[in-house]
Amino acid sequence: MRIDPVKCTGCGQCRFFCSMRGGIMSFHRDPSSPGRVYTVINEDECVECGVCLRSGVCPTDALYQPELHWPRILRKNFSDPLKIHPETRIPGRGTEEMKTNEVTGRFRRGFYGIALELGRPGVGTRFRDVDRVSRAMASLGVTFEINNPVTRLMVDQSNGLINTEILDEKVLSAIVEFIIPAHLLEAVLKEVQCVAMEIDTVFSGDIIARVEPDGQIPTVEALERLEIPVYINGKCNVGLGRPSAPEV
Numbered sequence: 001m002r003i004d005p006v007k008c009t010g011c012g013q014c015r016f017f018c019s020m021r022g023g024i025m026s027f028h029r030d031p032s033s034p035g036r037v038y039t040v041i042n043e044d045e046c047v048e049c050g051v052c053l054r055s056g057v058c059p060t061d062a063l064y065q066p067e068l069h070w071p072r073i074l075r076k077n078f079s080d081p082l083k084i085h086p087e088t089r090i091p092g093r094g095t096e097e098m099k100t101n102e103v104t105g106r107f108r109r110g111f112y113g114i115a116l117e118l119g120r121p122g123v124g125t126r127f128r129d130v131d132r133v134s135r136a137m138a139s140l141g142v143t144f145e146i147n148n149p150v151t152r153l154m155v156d157q158s159n160g161l162i163n164t165e166i167l168d169e170k171v172l173s174a175i176v177e178f179i180i181p182a183h184l185l186e187a188v189l190k191e192v193q194c195v196a197m198e199i200d201t202v203f204s205g206d207i208i209a210r211v212e213p214d215g216q217i218p219t220v221e222a223l224e225r226l227e228i229p230v231y232i233n234g235k236c237n238v239g240l241g242r243p244s245a246p247e248v
């Protein structure tokens with residue numbers, strides 16, 4: 001995103017709408033017109049989410065979206081909720097399979113689904129950090145979800161290597177998503193705790209497992225052993241139709 005310095009009055013209203021909390025915008029004095037200020041966006045920190053422009057807050061139409069090319073276009077694909085990921089044809093973060101397990105049956109008994117989200121809220125992440133996480137998970141033998149845009153950016157899935165051309169690109173949020181056999185859970189969680197100390201962003205994780213026939217949730221014991229607080233969420237996607245996943 002850019003601001004036309006001629007149109008901008010430096011009112012600062014767009015800062016309140018910035019997904020990066022406005023810290024990436026700064027005021028500059030116009031050397032040719034004493035007393036006049038205008039706002040500049042730090043383009044290296046902007047994730048191209050488009051929120052400032054879509055808010056319509058600018059009174060002078062100074063905000064504008066320049067054409068984006070590879071690899072910068074990835075910023076928009078991952079950060080603008082209205083943009084559809086070209087690889088998965090899904091908007092937002094480009095993956096939605098985990099919350100439809102009752103219909104898709106992607107996670108069978110004895111397997112867990114894990115999603116590690118980097119960057120949200122309000123911080124963003126670079127693919128350099130995403131690559132650090134995906135490589136760490138690959139070293140444990142996880143199976144990456146193919147219908148996920150981060151996986152599609154890997155040049156070597158068995159080692160979790162992300163295309164080096166994009167490592168400096170910054171996005172609002174990126175999700176590393178994979179399936180593991182149940183016995184790998186503790187090793188994965190320990191590795192997540194290690195790698196989280198090495199990356200400079202907000203980090204959150206989801207684990208999905210089928211509830212056992214007796215109502216037990218199979219992941220809880222391992223999480224408690226590692227002293228990880230457990231928040232159990234149940235969700236029913238009304239409108240997706242009747243559950244069709246085979247009971248395996």
Ligand code: SF4
Nearest residue numbers: 018046047049050052
């Ligand atoms: S496009 Fe998003 S990150 Fe960039 S300046 Fe606008 S609100 Fe901030």
Ligand code: SF4
Nearest residue numbers: 008009011012014058
């Ligand atoms: S809202 Fe418009 S005029 Fe005000 S600082 Fe932002 S770009 Fe400039």
